[in-house]
Amino acid sequence: xxxxxxxxxxxxxxxxxxxxxxxxxxxxxxxxxxxxxxxxxxxxxxxxxxxxxxxxxxxxxxxxxxxxxxxxxxxxxxxxxxxxxxxxxxxxxxxxxxxxxxxxxxxxxxxxxxxxxxxxxxxxxxxxxxxxxxxxxxxxxxxxxxxxxxxxxxxxxxxxxxxxxxxxxxxxxxxxxxxxxxxxxxxxxxxxxxxxxxxxxxxxxxxxxxxxxxxxxxxxxxxxxxxxxxxxxxxxxxxxxxxxxxxxxxxxxxxxxxxxxxxxxxxxxxxxxxxxxxxxxxxxxxxxxxxxxxxxxxxxxxx
Amino acid sequence: xxxxxxxxxxxxxxxxxxxxxxxxxxxxxxxxxxxxxxxxxxxxxxxxxxxxxxxxxxxxxxxxxxxxxxxxxxxxxxxxxxxxxxxxxxxxxxxxxxxxxxxxxxxxxxxxxxxxxxxxxxxxxxxxxxxxxxxxxxxxxxxxxxxxxxxxxxxxxxxxxxxxxxxxxxxxxxxxxxxxxxxxxxxxxxxxxxxxxxxxxxxxxxxxxxxxxxxxxxxxxxxxxxxxxxxxxxxxxxxxxxxxxxxxxxxxxxxxxxxxxxxxxxxxxxxxxxxxxxxxxxxxxxxxxxxxxxxxxxxxxxxxxxxxxxxxxxxxxxxxxxxxxxxxxxxxxxxxxxx
Numbered sequence: 001x002x003x004x005x006x007x008x009x010x011x012x013x014x015x016x017x018x019x020x021x022x023x024x025x026x027x028x029x030x031x032x033x034x035x036x037x038x039x040x041x042x043x044x045x046x047x048x049x050x051x052x053x054x055x056x057x058x059x060x061x062x063x064x065x066x067x068x069x070x071x072x073x074x075x076x077x078x079x080x081x082x083x084x085x086x087x088x089x090x091x092x093x094x095x096x097x098x099x100x101x102x103x104x105x106x107x108x109x110x111x112x113x114x115x116x117x118x119x120x121x122x123x124x125x126x127x128x129x130x131x132x133x134x135x136x137x138x139x140x141x142x143x144x145x146x147x148x149x150x151x152x153x154x155x156x157x158x159x160x161x162x163x164x165x166x167x168x169x170x171x172x173x174x175x176x177x178x179x180x181x182x183x184x185x186x187x188x189x190x191x192x193x194x195x196x197x198x199x200x201x202x203x204x205x206x207x208x209x210x211x212x213x214x215x216x217x218x219x220x221x222x223x224x225x226x227x228x229x230x231x232x233x234x235x236x237x238x239x240x241x242x243x244x245x246x247x248x249x250x251x252x253x254x255x256x257x258x259x260x261x262x263x264x265x266x267x268x269x270x271x272x273x274x275x276x277x278x279x280x281x282x283x284x285x286x287x288x289x290x291x292x293x294x295x296x297x298x299x300x301x302x303x
Numbered sequence: 304x305x306x307x308x309x310x311x312x313x314x315x316x317x318x319x320x321x322x323x324x325x326x327x328x329x330x331x332x333x334x335x336x337x338x339x340x341x342x343x344x345x346x347x348x349x350x351x352x353x354x355x356x357x358x359x360x361x362x363x364x365x366x367x368x369x370x371x372x373x374x375x376x377x378x379x380x381x382x383x384x385x386x387x388x389x390x391x392x393x394x395x396x397x398x399x400x401x402x403x404x405x406x407x408x409x410x411x412x413x414x415x416x417x418x419x420x421x422x423x424x425x426x427x428x429x430x431x432x433x434x435x436x437x438x439x440x441x442x443x444x445x446x447x448x449x450x451x452x453x454x455x456x457x458x459x460x461x462x463x464x465x466x467x468x469x470x471x472x473x474x475x476x477x478x479x480x481x482x483x484x485x486x487x488x489x490x491x492x493x494x495x496x497x498x499x500x501x502x503x504x505x506x507x508x509x510x511x512x513x514x515x516x517x518x519x520x521x522x523x524x525x526x527x528x529x530x531x532x533x534x535x536x537x538x539x540x541x542x543x544x545x546x547x548x549x550x551x552x553x554x555x556x557x558x559x560x561x562x563x564x565x566x567x568x569x570x571x572x573x574x575x576x577x578x579x580x581x582x583x584x585x586x587x588x589x590x591x592x593x594x595x596x597x598x599x600x601x602x603x604x605x606x607x608x609x610x611x612x613x614x615x616x617x618x619x620x621x622x623x624x625x626x627x628x629x630x631x632x633x634x635x636x637x638x639x640x641x642x
Contacts, residue, residue, distance in 0.1 A: 072485060074434045074456065082437070099437035114488060118381040118502065121411025139490040139499055140383060147384035169491050170484040170546075173456030173635060174642045176561060180552050185642040201550040203530040204558045205523070209550070212561065217484070219494055285497065291527055292494035
């Protein structure tokens, strides 16, 4: 099982992004890095300027680069961006919307977590349409992941599961960052740039609960599947995905790598992760088929 | 492009039925078609006390067909690996009892029906979140989908443009709950309660709802132990739907509707424009609603559609009384500023 770095969901400045990927290239024990704007098409031009340089930097460091497509495709520029990406001859692509599947037309691609590959029948269909790799929806319980992973392996597909980072919980046509600041999506002035790890929402009795990232809603706590890594490997999951958060992601990747390679215990890994992500809780409820926000001690009967 | 085989007259009124009694009410009130689901995880309104057994569906199809109405079965959730048999069995029953179409979202379910029951008509559920001509064409070309239920995020000019580029009918919501998140891409309920909208067909389930009153008479509405909203003494407490709750952000300490206020969609005034844009069928949301609600809304829209068809101006003043919190919106349909 290898580690991957999923696409960056936030609107970081070009400088911050460049430095981030330079460090990932040099220091992070991840085999694959997903790039591209998945959340908001308005942000895409900022990223595209950086892209050739970042791809080059990562590939020179021996990383495999995959370009991820938009999750929500509606406007002309979103349709065009999706179609252009699917026609490109460069790195592999990860498709996050059926519009992308249409444009890809049977050429090889990866299935992203927004495409709802829950069932064996769906994964089988996707494989027949040129999918080489599928990232399962993060809310899938481990028991179903095991069945899906077996099917994917029989079909010769790579199969990936999110093991770290805020859970992507919802997307919308409406921008909630803009709304929070009394603006509309068309007049957002990129206010999401102010929140490099999402804008916190708390209940009215002050319990932190969700994060707003433009049109996306995320969980407050980070998904953390350190204890579940051996089970995931035994299931035949080929890749564990770490989502970029505004913490030291090189250190996060090293913690996961150390636990995977047996250099660290799960307890040690959790302790190091807790020190890195001060103020943020951890969750693994989805894996156990329970409320996602819960953090459940490892159970022998799971999956 | 062709529009495929004609299924019904344009302006079809698609009405909700949570129970066999509601189905009969909707048919009697003038529904052209009624949509419903089985009493299990195969549909996105899997609420206790609602929905149909196979026997009830069979009898309901007979009742509707005898009165010239069609029955559309929602099979619009996503089977998790290892549980696909429930959805396959549902499709089997649908074909056997003669429903007029299945409303699907999952590619595996669509493919299964297209190959196993090729005569069973497929509609693409809003749960598939197909919001571009390319996405819609993907389902039409691969699974023979004949109608798409569009997400509630498009303006009328955008719908008109999509119509030019797709080979199937369009159905839009016109009345009822105003969903905010992209359907089929929302795990908020699963995060807070452990029940999944996509896999279990559950959204903010009543079994996980509690109301708590403090010493001052202020009320909190809670879901899965989380406070979704709080109300001053005497203020009407709303149902704790996660995306219609009030939260605080660092610069909004007073608490605000972070996603949407509790309003209902009401597009009755836009009926003529929607018909002109090429919308074939109008969907009324509310399988969880009472028979009397169904009777009033279906009756009012039956009259409205017939009035528009006759070239006159419909009177829909009564419908506002049936909207959530007596507040209505035209959402994305009228202006992009909604976004």
